[in-house]
Amino acid sequence: MEKTLVIVKPDAVCRGYSGKILGVLEENGLKLRALKMLQLDKQQAQEFYKVHKERYFYDSLTSYMSSGPVVAALLEGDEAINRVRRLLGATDPKEAKPDTIRARFGQNREQNAIHGSDSPESAAIEIPFLFNELEITDHQKAT
Numbered sequence: 199m200e201k202t203l204v205i206v207k208p209d210a211v212c213r214g215y216s217g218k219i220l221g222v223l224e225e226n227g228l229k230l231r232a233l234k235m236l237q238l239d240k241q242q243a244q245e246f247y248k249v250h251k252e253r254y255f256y257d258s259l260t261s262y263m264s265s266g267p268v269v270a271a272l273l274e275g276d277e278a279i280n281r282v283r284r285l286l287g288a289t290d291p292k293e294a295k296p297d298t299i300r301a302r303f304g305q306n307r308e309q310n311a312i313h314g315s316d317s318p319e320s321a322a323i324e325i326p327f328l329f330n331e332l333e334i335t336d337h338q339k340a341t
């Protein structure tokens with residue numbers, strides 16, 4: 199079982215798509231292990247996206263990501279990282295395959311509805327950035 203981190207971005211949260219987006223992920227077999235709504239400040243968004251700090255879009259991206267509440271979720275499943283990335287679709291919603299989350303709910307290359315960890319190394323950094331141990335649940339059968 200693999201864990202991955204998703205963030206429903208401010209554009210999708212404010213347009214009311216958080217539940218639908220999490221629903222798509224759950225319908226595709228990913229299990230929710232942790233969930234919360236929060237608003238990043240600019241500095242936290244800069245830290246989260248620091249791999250992109252030399253990119254031309256870094257300042258705009260981090261302003262956008264701190265512009266409103268987000269919904270962060272820890273999902274678990276076999277090959278969760280790649281499966282979630284396939285469900286998200288390409289970065290630019292216009293280039294994303296039909297039926298992917300970004301094609302359905304994204305607005306443009308920046309405001310593309312959702313983040314998903316791109317590798318085990320990224321997931322290992324991103325998960326503890328957003329969740330502490332107490333917030334992460336184990337898989338349990340509901341009696």
Ligand code: UDP
Nearest residue numbers: 255259288289307308309310312313314316
């Ligand atoms: N982004 C942007 N302009 C670009 C490329 C990316 O605004 O030309 C934003 C977009 O929100 C994207 C995020 O920066 O999701 C991180 O970029 P990355 O290339 O890692 O895309 P992702 O892994 O999210 O598909």
Ligand code: MG
Nearest residue numbers: 314315316320
């Ligand atoms: Mg990326």
